Structure formats: C-alpha cells, structure tokens
Amino acid sequence: MTSATVRTLSDTRPLIAGRKYALVVSPHPKALESLVMRLRANGFRVALAHSLEDTLTIIERMPWLSLLVVDGSAVDRSPPLAIRRVRDKHPELPVLWVTPDEVPDVDLVPDMMVASSREKDVIQKTEGLLGRRYYPAFIVEGLTTCTTDALQEAFSTDAELLSVSLKLTRTPLGNIIPILAFAGRDLSGHLVLNASESEFRMLRRKVVRTPVEESADLGDLGGEMLNQILGRLKAHCLRYGITIELGLPMVVTGEKVTLRFPRAAPGIVFDFYALGRHLYVEFSVTSMDVSADPTATEIDGLRAGELSFL
Amino acid sequence: MVAVRQWDARVHPPQVGQGGADVELARRQWMQHTILVVDDSATIRQQTRTLLESKGYSVVEAADGAQGVEQVKNAPVHLIIVDVNMPVMNGIEMIDHVRKLPGHAKTPIFVLTTESSSDYVRRGKEVGATAWIVKPFKPEVLLPAIRKVLSA
Numbered sequence: 001m002t003s004a005t006v007r008t009l010s011d012t013r014p015l016i017a018g019r020k021y022a023l024v025v026s027p028h029p030k031a032l033e034s035l036v037m038r039l040r041a042n043g044f045r046v047a048l049a050h051s052l053e054d055t056l057t058i059i060e061r062m063p064w065l066s067l068l069v070v071d072g073s074a075v076d077r078s079p080p081l082a083i084r085r086v087r088d089k090h091p092e093l094p095v096l097w098v099t100p101d102e103v104p105d106v107d108l109v110p111d112m113m114v115a116s117s118r119e120k121d122v123i124q125k126t127e128g129l130l131g132r133r134y135y136p137a138f139i140v141e142g143l144t145t146c147t148t149d150a151l152q153e154a155f156s157t158d159a160e161l162l163s164v165s166l167k168l169t170r171t172p173l174g175n176i177i178p179i180l181a182f183a184g185r186d187l188s189g190h191l192v193l194n195a196s197e198s199e200f201r202m203l204r205r206k207v208v209r210t211p212v213e214e215s216a217d218l219g220d221l222g223g224e225m226l227n228q229i230l231g232r233l234k235a236h237c238l239r240y241g242i243t244i245e246l247g248l249p250m251v252v253t254g255e256k257v258t259l260r261f262p263r264a265a266p267g268i269v270f271d272f273y274a275l276g277r278h279l280y281v282e283f284s285v286t287s288m289d290v291s292a293d294p295t296a297t298e299i300d301g302l303r304a305g306e307l308s309f310l
Numbered sequence: 311m312v313a314v315r316q317w318d319a320r321v322h323p324p325q326v327g328q329g330g331a332d333v334e335l336a337r338r339q340w341m342q343h344t345i346l347v348v349d350d351s352a353t354i355r356q357q358t359r360t361l362l363e364s365k366g367y368s369v370v371e372a373a374d375g376a377q378g379v380e381q382v383k384n385a386p387v388h389l390i391i392v393d394v395n396m397p398v399m400n401g402i403e404m405i406d407h408v409r410k411l412p413g414h415a416k417t418p419i420f421v422l423t424t425e426s427s428s429d430y431v432r433r434g435k436e437v438g439a440t441a442w443i444v445k446p447f448k449p450e451v452l453l454p455a456i457r458k459v460l461s462a
Contacts, residue, residue: 150446207357208356208360217353220353221353223351224351224353227351227395227445228446230424231425231426232424234424234426234427235427246395248350300428301427301431302426302442302444303444304426304444304446305444305447305448307420307441307443309441310440310441310442
C-alpha cells in the first residue's frame, strides 16, 4: 500500500460557510415571524418569500443560500408539489419543513421537520442541518459541464453524467491517480481523477497516436485532463465572484493507494460514463465560503479554443 | 551535426544545386521554421508536435520555462508556444526572460493555456506575448495564426 499526503496550496481554512442565509417561505407574512427573529438573532440573514414562484426566483438569484424554511401549513395550496419543484431544481439545498401535520407524500421527505416554529430546539436542529457538508448547485452543475465539455473538446470523448454522490471512501480503479490542487480565498481543495488504466490508454489514443505508452504517459494525460477541467471550472466560478488558482498536476501511483488530504471535508464524486467505462471525478474541498458574493455575471475572457492576438 | 549545419546555413543559406544531399537537407531546414513548444505536459507537447510536424514545421520541446529559455539561447527558434502554469519557471516569467534576449524582441510567442481570464491575458500582453489561446487548441485556429505571424 502506498500512502501519500497531498500538500494543499496557501489556504487551508476549515470548511465553514462564512454566513448563513435562510429563505423562509410562508403565504402569511406573520406566520413564521418568531422563527425569523430567532434565526436572525442566531446569525442568519433571512429573506422572505410568499409564493412558490417567488421562492424559485429568489433561489436562482441567491446561489449561496444555505437553508430553505417552508411553512408547511399552506404554500400555494399544495406543499408537496412546492417542495418537489424546489427539490427537482435544487437537490443540494437543505429544507426545514415547519408543520404540525404529516407530509402526505413519502417521496418528499424534507431534510428535517419541526412541528412548530416555536419549538425550543428548532435553532439547534437548524444548525445541525447546516453542519452537513453542502455543495452549492452552481459548483455541481459547473463541474459536470466543465468535465463533459473538456472531455469532448480536448479528448474527443463523449461522457455522460450518471450520478453525483457524497464521497466517503472509494477504491481507486487503477494504479494511476492524477491529482490537481486549487486554492483561493473562497474555495480550495483538490480534484482527483479515478479511472482504470485501460480507460486512460483509450483516452490517450484519442489525442496522441504513439505505439508505446508508459504509465508516466498515462499519468501525464490524466493530469492534463484535470488541468483542462479545472481551468474551465475556474472561469465558471469567476462568474460568481469566486477566484481560484490552479496548482500543478501530480500523479500518485501504486497498488491500493490511500490519499489523505489534511483538513479535507468529505468530497463529492461525479460518476461519468465514458468509453464504455466509469470515470470518477472527485471534488474534495478543504475550504469553502461561497456566501459573500452576488449573482452570476458575465465576465471578460476567452473561451476554450479561442485565440486572441494581443 | 545537422543542427550545426542548420545554424551555419542561417547565416549563409546554401543555394539550390550547390553541394550534395547534406547541403540540400541543410537548405530545406534553413527554410523550415522551428517552433519551440513549452509545456509541462508531455501529452500536450506531443499533440502539438504531431500537428506542427504534419505541416512541415520543425519542433523542439521544453518541459518548463527555464528549459524553454535555454532552448531559445542555444538554437534558432522562429516561434514559441508556451503554457502558463509550469514548475520551475512559469510561462509569463519565461516570456519576460525571452524578450530580454538578443534577437528575440519580436519573436512571436503564443500562450497556450487553460487560463482564460482577462487579468491573465493582460499580464501576458504586458510581458510581450503575441497571442493568447485557451486550451484545447483548434488546428483550424492555431495553424492560420502561425502562418500569419511567420509570414509577416
């Protein structure tokens, strides 16, 4: 077994969302007033919505939102439908459901339920909910798009996202594990590529036609793949005011490799289907604070494949 | 051996019909443009080399900015393609060094990188880069740009 400690770049703050933003949804302006006050007293910034349409609009405008509080007694007459629509569009957003009643649809279980906003431990439960690792939708969507685009445009390979899941432990598919660190004030961590050696070989033959391939060549290819994925993610994050700097790719090789990232949080794993095999892109975060910056904006910059004379 | 002839030939280009096959080879190499590809990824270097050689260019390689500067000092280079994020010396620093070398104030330098932000592009422009390309390169974009600057 080979064990490698991967050095992070400059920023190794623990994973803490700097500010807590809650959106409270209730058709009645006064219904959850006491809960709003208690949330604010406990450091939350609270926005209010009175309809489902308002809710979805506000969530779109506030990608850094950390909690949705829903008054289950009456939201657009159909609470299960409301929560289903939010869940479909934003599966990453924790939902606290405030209702004295049972939720009729068992498929729509919110992350946490409280019978009344006046429950003594509601804030404690809310903090517990936020203690879970949480990844904003724009990062999940961004990494998905950046990976499929990079594979298609740079490596002539179509990839399909099969699933996104929390990473607990994962066995490397092969003996070659490319890693690329990134760091920034708001976001830092590592991107790891987990694919089989045969898949690396197939990918390399798509771009470089040489008969002999050493494992170093395959590792180099993996490092460059991560470089191009993360380069795109960097441009994507910049639209949200989040700056990251790329490190240099490194490749760990050996059987039954264990990677330990100092202070890393449980990451998320993107499972892609490419060239008839699984290819996992693992996103491990050492620090994340994506709460401070505003809505996505267009930025100046070149797109992949573009050339500009200076 | 060929490299020495090539270097000599740059000063006194051999004439058609003059000398034997080795002189003819040197003459062709004198006419051929040499492009230096600087990238820490062997995959990118090989990919770029394959494309450029298929179009008749001669290609030399370096794996980081410091090696790239040495290549420029030691052999004739007509155009440089350089990445930004590299160990030892990054691409921006390398361009800064190359621009200070005698005879390379106007050598075309293309930056080929995953970096796309206007801030990086501005830094490239400040040190004297000729063009900025965001990876992956498209042959139909890269090759006309190379022809354009080498024929200027």
